[in-house]
Amino acid sequence: MADKRKRTILIGVLVLVIVVAAAVYFSTRNTTPYVPLFSYELNQEQMQEVEDFLKKGHYDFQTDKKAILVHENEKQEILLEASRVGIPSK
Incomplete structure (x- = not known):
């Protein structure tokens, strides 16, 4: 027993x-869809700068040949934080 x-x-x-x-x-x-972070193309240096920023911030992202894709529900937060620190540089 x-x-x-x-x-x-x-x-x-x-x-x-x-x-x-x-x-x-x-x-x-x-599970939100990925959307382009920027509405314009970045050069290679800017792409690397943004990727480094996203990695440092522990954001989930993907890249394709011409764009960086982030989760739709995080896009505005990322854009605000990136603009605050001056990324991408011109």
Whole structure:
């Protein structure tokens, strides 16, 4: 009887841990679409400068040949912070 109870408690704890881990994983995923950060093309030096800024700020971003893409819901925050520190330079 005691072994069955221990096994039931262990299974319950494992299920709880799995449910909590799944909830944390799915609640922290950013599923908003990526949009271009700037409406104009950047030269290579400016691209590198912006990429370094985004990495330093721990922002999730992607790059393609001519643009830097960020999550739509973070774009305004990033633009404000970048303009505050003068990025990209002209």
